[in-house]
Amino acid sequence: MASAAEQMAANLSWSALGKATDLRQRIFFTIGLLIVYRLGTYIPVPGIDGNALRDVMAR
Numbered sequence: 001m002a003s004a005a006e007q008m009a010a011n012l013s014w015s016a017l018g019k020a021t022d023l024r025q026r027i028f029f030t031i032g033l034l035i036v037y038r039l040g041t042y043i044p045v046p047g048i049d050g051n052a053l054r055d056v057m058a059r
Contacts, residue, residue, distance in 0.1 A: 044050065
């Protein structure tokens with residue numbers, strides 16, 4: 001007897017994923033937010049001394 005996860009995986013196909021526009025939009029939105037977050041880590045924040053912050057985090 002197949003488990004619930006195996007049954008769900010058998011029912012999914014790439015064509016069904018292509019038709020799921022809401023799911024696709026959510027995935028692209030999440031990927032976009034991750035990209036913005038990762039790029040934002042390289043932008044320095046005014047008033048924060050990077051060396052002092054590294055010293056505090058190293059403790």
